[in-house]
């Protein structure tokens with residue numbers, strides 16, 4: 521549906537954002553017969569279209585990273601490209617006949633001063649809504665840390681702006697951050713013939729496949745997608761996985777052997793010199809420990825359940841420590857190293873500046889329980905760890921959206937009571 525159709529003046533539930541989270545909300549609200557609208561400022565699943573690099577494929581296979589009632593048309597074990605993901609959600613909107621308007625930006629939401637609900641100001645007029653669901657994504661505002669140098673000779677972009685190797689001026693590239701984005705971008709640049717430096721912080725790196733099963737399957741059967749919280753000190757540990765080139769395990773020792781220069785966490789920039797913390801070996805070893813722990817948990821699961829899955833002892837053999845671990849580089853002169861580009865693969869922050877209600881802590885973090893906000897009538901969906909590890913992923917958001925729609929339906933039941 522597009523903006524040609526004008527918006528109603530009032531609606532029960534207004535969903536902001538037409539990515540997977542907003543679409544999942546629509547499906548579950550429809551199941552409860554709750555009148556609603558989904559407003560998307562750009563196109564359906566815009567995030568998958570414009571804030572991802574050209575060659576990006578899904579990190580999870582098609583059979584797993586989808587909503588229950590519609591399959592990808594691709595081979596179920598393949599990793600569809602980002603445009604295929606956007607096309608999937610376009611198809612999904614038709615499949616569920618979602619009341620979704622594209623090209624409508626929600627500018628501001630405030631409490632309705634003269635009555636119940638909220639006043640929603642949009643680029644196409646004002647709508648009154650009894651409830652508002654924020655589905656504006658887990659990754660809203662690219663973060664470039666304050667240490668970024670002010671150096672006009674350097675091209676600096678966030679991973680959200682990276683498209684392909686040709687976009688960058690000649691010269692070596694420093695990629696800061698080695699989660700799924702940083703690792704995949706570094707790998708692509710290296711394959712394109714660039715000299716690549718990759719600054720590696722703490723990370724988890726599950727095997728792509730082990731004993732015939734993808735890691736998404738292992739996380740599922742081991743109950744790890746369902747973990748409610750990341751665990752003490754693990755809040756910011758990124759996960760390095762890749763579906764690129766048919767899917768492979770991210771192995772920093774292998775990346776070093778391929779010629780990527782690995783470094784510890786980036787610390788400072790001063791007069792053209794960048795320094796790194798002396799923690800590369802520690803970070804790689806912790807990632808290896810996480811990797812091996814998952815293999816061991818998988819072995820235990822197979823044994824306990826008497827499964828007939830092929831042995832894979834070679835998966836536990838790690839390559840020797842590369843020189844970048846044993847003799848780490850702790851500083852680099854950018855010019856001497858030929859570094860002309862920096863890609864900050866350093867994550868995202870939330871931005872709910874349009875939602876002017878009392879639903880945030882002092883740091884702007886939403887206050888909620890499984891997406892039901894402390895402010896009555898406000899809901900959040902699609903945030904990292906909203907209810908569990910899977911919350912910001914395609915299949916996980918569908919289950920969170922169901923819970924939120926159930927809560928809205930429960931409120932409806934109370935309001936319908938008359939005696």
Ligand SMILES: Cc1cc2nc3c(=O)[nH]c(=O)nc-3n(C[C@H](O)[C@H](O)[C@H](O)COP(=O)(O)OP(=O)(O)OC[C@H]3O[C@@H](n4cnc5c(N)ncnc54)[C@H](O)[C@@H]3O)c2cc1C
Pocket residue numbers: 536537538539540541542559560561562563564565566567568572576577578579580585624625626627655656657658659701874901902903912913914915917
């Ligand atoms: C590089 C990368 C790869 C990923 N790969 C996978 C994967 O393989 N599998 C997986 O399950 N997950 C993956 N994810 C995680 C997650 O699935 C995506 O981030 C996904 O896009 C999140 O969907 P969403 O609907 O919550 O948010 P988004 O896709 O960000 O959608 C939010 C929408 O809200 C709109 N919007 C924002 N503000 C307003 C406003 N004020 N008014 C109206 N509209 C507004 C935006 O235009 C956007 O379309 C990946 C994430 C990244 C960054």
